[in-house]
Amino acid sequence: MAPALINANPVVYEKKERPARTTRPGDTEFDEYASEIIDQLEIFDHIRDIKDPEHPYSLEELKVITEDAIEVDDKRSYVRVTFTPTVEHCSMATVIGLCLRVKLMRSLPSRFKVDIKLAPGTHATEDAVNKQLNDKERVAAALENPNIVDMVDECLSPSFE
Structure with missing residues (x-):
């Protein structure tokens, strides 16, 4: 029996069309020297x-x-991403935040400090999730778990719709 989804019927919005941006060396990654x-x-x-x-x-x-919900200060090498789970009791909030962190860790030049936060008042355990997502040791420990890494990699893998 498959586990029940917390939000079985989420509201789905249309993706915004974006004009193509010129790519940098490294294609999908940021180039530290650009x-x-x-x-x-x-x-x-x-x-x-x-x-x-x-x-x-x-x-x-x-x-x-x-x-x-994205704040960037390039001069201070700082990025903050605030995200909003689809439901207040989202059991995947930590995984979503970890996906955001890993994607930015893999993409941004190493000079950047990244904060990942839940939007205030959008999750029942907001403080605990925020603490977990912004603690280097907890993030490192999570990324030592092969099951979590597989889940993150699946979320980050390109979609060929």
């Missing part, structure tokens, strides 16, 4: 297609992430 400033849209373009762990939709399609 002169172009990393901005909010650039970050959003890298994380918008992350797949939800429970549904066949992207985080953008579920409005778990939006462009407006």
